[in-house]
Amino acid sequence: MSDREGGPEGPRLISVRTMDIVVALMMLGAAAIVISDSLRLGMGWQELVGPQSGYFPFYIGLILAGASAINLLRAVFDTRGAQKTFTTKPAVLQVLAVLIPLVIYVAAVYYIGTYVASAIYMALFMWYFGKYAIWRGALVGLAVSFAFFLMFEIWFLVPLPKGPIDDPLVPIISGFLRSLGLY
16 A cells, blocks of 8 residues: 555545645745735834844845745655655544644633633543543642642733633732732
């Protein structure tokens, strides 16, 4: 059985050559955005002042565009890459099993806050992927979220989104920690 037909992992969905072309085109697009924004900001050199805001990003964008164009040309003429498998259906399903909960977690941060969403996310991951008891996952999720709360809100004074409970909880926990001598 050749690599073209797939293997025990399943039939291939996309070749290495196709992915190389897609990535090169995406990087060319990113380079175009960097270059156009650098032109908007000004990419010249002012005498006695120095570079304008877009000077260095413009040249970085040019280097990125050149490297991407070379990669695109190499990928277009790569016959061996057309025969190699980049990914299979089971592999994509494994990635989606992690990606979909991550997208839900990011959306949940807006509604229920960073700490609650993180505790739920960790608990469910430990339960589903790690096969731990749900109570262990919940305990770890709560402990880690509490540690991050202490670190960001109390010690670093960097507020993270807390959803509907928002800031009233911070003074309560701060007072409790002061009474214990931890803060």
